[in-house]
Amino acid sequence: MQEHHVVVIGGGFAGLQLVNGLKGAPVRITLIDRRNHHLFQPLLYQVATTLLSTSEIAWPIRSLYRDRPEVTTLLAEVTGIDRQAKTVLLKGGESIGYDTLVLATGATHAYFGHDEWEPVAPGLKTLEDATTIRRRVLLAFEQAEMETDPAVREALLTFVIVGAGPTGVELAGIISELARVTLPPEFRHIDTRTTKVILVEAGPRVLSSFAEDLSAYAQKTLEKLGVEVRLGHAVTACTAEGVTMGDTFVPCRTIVWAAGVQASPAATWLGAPADRAGRVVVDPALRAPGEEDIFVAGDTAMVIWESGKPVPGIAPAAKQQGAYVAKVIRARLAGRPAPAPFRYRHQGSLATIGKSAAIIDFGWLKLRGWLAWWIWGIAHIYFLIGTRSRLAVALSWVWIYMSRQHSARLITQKETMREE
Structure with a gap:
């Protein structure tokens, strides 16, 4: 029997936490990103302002998983999702099939129409x-x-x-x-x-x-x-x-x-409902609407907190979502009941001034x-x-x-x- 294939799009906090959470599970994983590195975004401004060098806050994704033979890393750009065929479409015409798909494609800056x-x-x-x-x-x-x-x-x-x-x-x-x-x-x-x-x-x-x-x-x-x-x-x-x-x-x-920020085109790829920032409006299990095998996490997902406000687009939130999706996948593969709906635990807000x-x-x-x-x-x-x-x-x-x-x-x- 062929191993369950999990395709993860995005090597940010949510994507890496998901891959880490699936260590030892009976799956093979393909991790796709447009860049070859994971970036610690909270310190990115220190590179911009000459405090740190690029190598101090970024790491090649391949090196992170060199001891995980079940993880394949691809440097590629996704152009769309074929939900019926369960394939990810890549720039250049290639496609990759999946059993479970996780979209953790992050966000970029928004210029409000300018x-x-x-x-x-x-x-x-x-x-x-x-x-x-x-x-x-x-x-x-x-x-x-x-x-x-x-x-x-x-x-x-x-x-x-x-x-x-x-x-x-x-x-x-x-x-x-x-x-x-x-x-x-x-x-x-x-x-x-x-x-x-x-x-x-x-x-x-x-x-x-x-x-x-x-x-x-x-x-x-x-x-x-x-x-x-x-x-x-x-x-x-x-x-x-x-x-x-x-x-x-x-x-x-x-x-x-x-x-301002604008989410990746994930909602467009899926034809899914999105908020004003382009984030996919997910269900309590972080699934795309109407999709059992497609999860959305991190800055790509619109998740409502217990306070009624959206979960903030910060690293701890993305990591919690990635870890949760890994638990859901593990439970499915083991035939266990699904975990309780995702619950964000706020660990505090921090900002530095000088x-x-x-x-x-x-x-x-x-x-x-x-x-x-x-x-x-x-x-x-x-x-x-x-x-x-x-x-x-x-x-x-x-x-x-x-x-x-x-x-x-x-x-x-x-x-x-x-x-x-």
């Missing part, structure tokens, strides 16, 4: 995004050093981050510290301390998912770092020359998009400041894959904290768009 803004306002979801942003940030300082026109120099030293969620807040804090603490002794013609970092948010406060007192603390800390916080301002245009907020135009050469302040909301306990930053750091190091990565990140952070020097300030590729 995709033309993406070239000048990159989001932050991939290593390529992070290195693009890092390159633009560093090139802005380099070009400002040689610029003789004061207006152009000011635009080069103005950085606008759109969206005041955790990613936007973290980016704004680190870029401001880079300009005010790390770089001043290294430039001769400009004073990098005059840099403007503007954090734009359409809503009434930063970090709106946190308690109001923690949100207020985060804003106050950002302002102490020199970040200009503009609340209640919706962005109406992004160009290579700057950002328009309502009727106000701000000349700047570096824009980072941290507002290199020595953070906020933590466990519900029953709220922390802020230096102690919260250390807890935030320990938690992130714990979830990294492998002792080598944990040690490398810990050493990088200690070095940065003690020396005030960022360890990954390399411009590795020309940014031709900015050099014209």
